[in-house]
Amino acid sequence: MHTHIIPEHLPRFAEKFGYGDFIHLVHHRPGFANMMKGEKFFREIEANCWDPQLRIDEYATHHTQVQVVCTIPVMFSYWAKPQDTLELSRFLNDDLAQTVQDHPRHYIGLGTVPMQDTQLAIQELERCKEIGLVGIQIGSNINDQNLNDPQFFPIFQACQDLGMALFVHPWNMMGFHKMERYWLPWLVGMPAETSRAICSLIFGGVFERLPNLRCNFAHAGGSFLPTIGRVEHGFNCRPDLVAIDNPVNPREYLGKFWVDCITHDIHMLRYILQTAGHQRVTLGSDYPFPLGDLTIGEFIENSDLSKETVEDIFCNNTLEWLNLKKEQFM
Ligand SMILES: [Zn+2]
Numbered sequence: 325m326h327t328h329i330i331p332e333h334l335p336r337f338a339e340k341f342g343y344g345d346f347i348h349l350v351h352h353r354p355g356f357a358n359m360m361k362g363e364k365f366f367r368e369i370e371a372n373c374w375d376p377q378l379r380i381d382e383y384a385t386h387h388t389q390v391q392v393v394c395t396i397p398v399m400f401s402y403w404a405k406p407q408d409t410l411e412l413s414r415f416l417n418d419d420l421a422q423t424v425q426d427h428p429r430h431y432i433g434l435g436t437v438p439m440q441d442t443q444l445a446i447q448e449l450e451r452c453k454e455i456g457l458v459g460i461q462i463g464s465n466i467n468d469q470n471l472n473d474p475q476f477f478p479i480f481q482a483c484q485d486l487g488m489a490l491f492v493h494p495w496n497m498m499g500f501h502k503m504e505r506y507w508l509p510w511l512v513g514m515p516a517e518t519s520r521a522i523c524s525l526i527f528g529g530v531f532e533r534l535p536n537l538r539c540n541f542a543h544a545g546g547s548f549l550p551t552i553g554r555v556e557h558g559f560n561c562r563p564d565l566v567a568i569d570n571p572v573n574p575r576e577y578l579g580k581f582w583v584d585c586i587t588h589d590i591h592m593l594r595y596i597l598q599t600a601g602h603q604r605v606t607l608g609s610d611y612p613f614p615l616g617d618l619t620i621g622e623f624i625e626n627s628d629l630s631k632e633t634v635e636d637i638f639c640n641n642t643l644e645w646l647n648l649k650k651e652q653f654m
């Protein structure tokens with residue numbers, strides 16, 4: 325339920341809009357492209373980032389048929405002028421919808437929307453639904469605004485009303501420029517970002533006010549679940565700081581949101597299953613990126629988890645999160 329895809333060719337948005345470090349692709353050798361952020365090299369990607377059939381074939385080698393696809397977070401571009409992010413989002417979403425339409429038994433799509441503009445975000449969210457996407461992926465913060473900020477509430481409300489699922493992915497990592505060495509934004513910043521997102525949605529009362537919002541968090545919820553004891557203790561010992569917008573104990577929300585299983589560690593996964601609930605852990609891979617689980621749940625298959633639990637993680641829980649039926653993919 326957590327894989328990334330990008331169109332093979334991107335317009336030169338920076339030239340079109342006349343500003344900004346929008347991502348563009350340079351296909352410098354067969355089967356590979358450099359993602360460029362303005363003039364700066366961001367990362368090299370392979371054809372499995374954009375070629376739907378190649379992805380299906382690679383997934384088949386791991387006995388996996390269906391991929392939930394969304395864009396690469398660097399494409400969010402929330403920093404741009406809202407109209408321009410809308411145009412970029414529409415381009416990416418149309419490409420996603422085409423992939424789903426061409427391979428309906430293999431792909432499920434989550435769109436992207438200009439979160440920095442409430443009205444445009446809802447407009448594109450509605451369009452995402454019309455073109456066959458079943459939810460959206462958003463960042464863990466929006467231009468450093470936390471997800472409890474009132475401007476985002478109508479977007480979450482629209483997700484609930486339209487039955488669109490929400491996938492929260494860490495991006496724009498806190499402290500990025502203070503810890504660039506050793507890939508720390510990815511290793512330290514990302515888990516913290518996801519906890520920041522979950523805590524903001526809990527303490528800001530978003531989950532409380534939108535009980536039917538179906539929300540899933542990347543990388544097993546980052547550091548949130550491993551630190552739930554501390555978070556709850558903070559809520560109890562300093563309610564004057566923590567419980568100012570929502571009087572409900574954060575532990576009450578366990579089992580009400582989904583997380584993926586990307587832990588690379590069966591002991592941690594067992595803890596996540598216990599804490600979030602067996603029905604709330606979904607098979608994520610972060611494919612095709614190297615920090616992901618590129619053997620697609622092999623460590624779960626090789627574990628002593630019960631057959632039922634493995635089946636729930638591999639299939640049933642994602643279907644429940646997205647409100648889809650298994651038969652659609654048979
Ligand atoms: Zn990811």
